[in-house]
Amino acid sequence: MKQTTKIIAIERIQILIKNAISNSRTFPKLAQRQAVLAKKISTRYRIAMPYEIKMNFCKKCKNFIVPGVNSRIRIGRTSLKSIRVTCSFCGHIYRKVIAQ
Numbered sequence: 274m275k276q277t278t279k280i281i282a283i284e285r286i287q288i289l290i291k292n293a294i295s296n297s298r299t300f301p302k303l304a305q306r307q308a309v310l311a312k313k314i315s316t317r318y319r320i321a322m323p324y325e326i327k328m329n330f331c332k333k334c335k336n337f338i339v340p341g342v343n344s345r346i347r348i349g350r351t352s353l354k355s356i357r358v359t360c361s362f363c364g365h366i367y368r369k370v371i372a373q
Contacts, residue, residue, distance in 0.1 A: 282314050282317075285311075286311045286315055287326075289311040290307070290311050293308045294329075297337075297342045298342055301342075304339070308329070331344075331360040332367050333363050333367075334363040336363075338358070340358070344358055344359060345358070354370070
């Protein structure tokens with residue numbers, strides 16, 4: 274595949290995710306659709322989504338989640354510092370370890 278098509282696909286993914294985040298409060302269905310389109314583009318052109326974008330998808334139900342809108346973010350209280358993300362759609366809780 275040409276390098277230019279991959280560059281265009283990456284730009285399009287970033288635009289769609291940015292718009293999905295901004296539309297998540299007022300138009301949640303539109304935000305979900307934009308996120309699904311971004312995911313389809315990444316699979317079609319075999320582009321790995323960047324970590325910043327990938328962490329906006331639930332690991333269980335694969336829905337697009339925005340912190341504070343349709344997910345809950347909490348900080349763990351154990352010796353191992355972590356962030357707990359709870360999906361509002363399926364209730365799945367997953368943790369992200371904060372580097373010390």
